[in-house]
Amino acid sequence: MLGPDQCLFALEDRWTYAFDAGGDRAVPLAVVFAHTPDDVCNVMQYAAARRIPVVPRGAGSGLTGGAVPAMGGIVLVLERMNRILEIDTDNLCATVETGVITGTLQKAVEKKGLFYPPDPASAGFSTIGGNIAENAGGMRAAKYGVTKQYVLGLEVVLPDGRRVTLGSKCIKDVVGYSMTELFVGSEGTLGVITQAIVRLVPLPETIKTLAVSFPDIQAAGQVVPMLLKTGVTPCTLEFIDRFCLQAVRKTGLSDPVASLISPDTGAMLLIELDGDEDAVAKEAATVRQICGQCGATGIHSARNPAEREQLWEVRRSIHGALAGLCPHWLEEDIAVPPASIPDMLEKLAALALEQNLRILSFGHFADGNIHLSVSEAAGPLSPQRAGEVTHQIFSLTKVLGGRIAAEHGIGLAKKEYLSVNLDDDTLDLALQLKKMLDPSGILNPGKIFPTHDHQPGNPDAANGVYPPGII
Amino acid sequence: MLGPDQCLFALEDRWTYAFDAGGDRAVPLAVVFAHTPDDVCNVMQYAAARRIPVVPRGAGSGLTGGAVPAMGGIVLVLERMNRILEIDTDNLCATVETGVITGTLQKAVEKKGLFYPPDPASAGFSTIGGNIAENAGGMRAAKYGVTKQYVLGLEVVLPDGRRVTLGSKCIKDVVGYSMTELFVGSEGTLGVITQAIVRLVPLPETIKTLAVSFPDIQAAGQVVPMLLKTGVTPCTLEFIDRFCLQAVRKTGLSDPVASLISPDTGAMLLIELDGDEDAVAKEAATVRQICGQCGATGIHSARNPAEREQLWEVRRSIHGALAGLCPHWLEEDIAVPPASIPDMLEKLAALALEQNLRILSFGHFADGNIHLSVSEAAGPLSPQRAGEVTHQIFSLTKVLGGRIAAEHGIGLAKKEYLSVNLDDDTLDLALQLKKMLDPSGILNPGKIFPTHDHQPGNPDAANGVYPPGII
Incomplete structure (x- = not known):
């Protein structure tokens, strides 16, 4: 059905496809590379007839286990269909x-x-x-x-x-x-x-990038609702908190960024405006004015593409810098209505203080999306504590009308929390939909739905299809 | 369950809710006005227990019969929930x-x-x-x-x-x-x-309205792809053809419109640009240049809100003006990829010539949406001819990668043509979805799906629920 270069069966090869960029892993029985849509049809027909789980996989860069073969079976790699x-x-x-x-x-x-x-x-x-x-x-x-x-x-x-x-x-x-x-x-x-x-x-005619430093997180948080009210919609409005900034600072920075981030800098916004050149210039003036009103301590506007890259380097360095502080962070991806960002940040600060946690935040503020990295003050959270803290963060999110997953999916990582946002009837509808389209439950089983709601695949499948499962 | 002001049972009242803005009509058994979401829940529960069809209705302004109680039953009017x-x-x-x-x-x-x-x-x-x-x-x-x-x-x-x-x-x-x-x-x-x-x-800072006349339909059609390539996306780009223009002209026009539409005018574009004031001014210059290149015979830019209204009056008068020419037109609402508009217009012109039809077109050109009004050269189409012509127009649409319904829905009017755009498996999926959500088929039965695919409601419902049906 497929060529010899389209299948991997050796354990060491299968291990390579046991995980994505999140924390879960499970070894598949086989790894298959589709070259055409027909290949995909054939694999699905083959698997459906035998009730073998199939897990589609792009680049495996997901953060919630969407491409992890939780129930074993076949990992169907799609990266070669790349025209x-x-x-x-x-x-x-x-x-x-x-x-x-x-x-x-x-x-x-x-x-x-x-x-x-x-x-x-x-x-x-x-x-x-x-x-x-x-x-x-x-x-x-x-x-x-x-x-x-x-x-x-x-x-x-x-x-x-x-x-x-x-x-x-x-x-x-x-x-x-x-x-x-x-x-x-x-x-x-x-x-x-x-x-x-x-x-x-x-393609927008021009793009303007500004980095703005603030004394604290609350000051930066105020910018979002004020800016939205002026009619300026920034293309990008990235937020980086004190912890992330200081972590990045330790990795070494050069000007113009270094002079923006001092040991006292409490928060930074990275703002991009795009569109017509004159319109962007006017919007940039509005941004400067509002940031000033909110107590900005420094503003730098990139004068050329190289400087733009330097400003972005701060944002891109966060992941690496955090890894140096703690080997494993609990990472969350939540959304709140944008105007609730200052509120959410305050609640998170209170939670950190009360529970003796480090809660680092960065993210996309204009759309209300906050990425969080959480650890104990001294090191990684135990799995039990991680569960408790997740629950607390999601409860705070819900109170503000927010969502437990903004852009990283539910996958394996959040499926037990689905009921925070979805009522029973909506969850029931979703389950019905899954059963309608995939009656034998072979496509990416074990994902999205809470484990007790969804017993995927064929429970009495012979020939060891399901093990190894999650390890 | 509902107050006395929430139900209508008299025949003359029910007749009022027998139709929408399209051509189909059917008298319901009862008309019910919901005041709260609970009213809607109660009506649905009541109807579900008795398998009575329910047809939700907003303002009844739809053009494809979506609010017509094709299988009788209850019309559930929602217009009082208007806060x-x-x-x-x-x-x-x-x-x-x-x-x-x-x-x-x-x-x-x-x-x-x-x-x-x-x-x-x-x-x-x-x-x-x-x-x-x-x-x-x-x-x-x-x-x-x-x-x-x-x-x-x-x-x-x-x-x-x-x-x-x-x-x-x-x-x-x-x-x-x-x-x-x-x-x-x-x-x-x-x-x-x-x-x-x-x-x-x-809210965009400013809006600029231009009316541009052309010697023929092909010239105007060329503007769309040329404009899209320059990076200018007009907020509105309405097209009006020769027949519609001349029909409107006969109803009487005053300047500045009258001087734009002469007996020789073959087509008109109504273009609106919105956004930052300077950016809009630059875009307007680009629009003028491209229209000139395409052979525009006149351009008028509204100098104030009153003139803007006058320009729009041309577009708004079309329906009334056409009614004066022919008592009943076959009306279609199709979409093609925007660059295929000149092609589609040519094919329609050829069809009109070949079949001795009047095919009038106007619509939203920047998004590829064409509204058509069709009649015989001498008067209305017979129902059989209307069916044949519809089929021919939809076939031409499909060849260009277009869709048989752009924004007016399928409803009753187009359900028999669904297979022009949807393959059997997709239609099957949609039917499964309908059955999953509405297993007894009481919600708006008879809509969207071809009649042979969808036998709605309870076929052996007693107590005369289904008649009167379509009349």
């Missing part, structure tokens, strides 16, 4: 295979004066199919929206191996139900995305 | 009851410096719930997208009377499947929308 089939400059859209790296697509369309706005931090290595399956967000969501706003059409292989083509190049399309949208964000549990038509927009 | 519950200027969103008139919402948020972009031509009288159920489009889709891009959350009553709350105020929200999106565009067949959270954006 950009068409960039349609007349109709402002692109047709791509599922395994195209998002950053590759971004660069290719920019060469033609077009822009694919969704920009997850993983864009340099994650695939467009994975981005669609997770409904990835990223830096520019407040102005441009998230991945789902850019998916015009999909080709999807259903769990039984049938292939359907959904949507079209038309922005306006009300033929039948919103099936395209149903697969966006379904985390590879309803179907395998093999191809997509994504919407593009004209 | 704007909150305009959240901090988080750029509004929470509204389903029966709020879209234009009322637009005006209310504009007073607060915000903007709800979806703008169907019916905005002055259609409801937000109806707009969401139909995934309404309108004038500004090329720049701002359609209704689905603005729905953050929904409260929905399911066919069995359960109420679910979907989504949130968060732009980034990946908790569970895209259930909110599933109900958008489901035409009232999967659930009854009772409340919505809609996303708002800052």
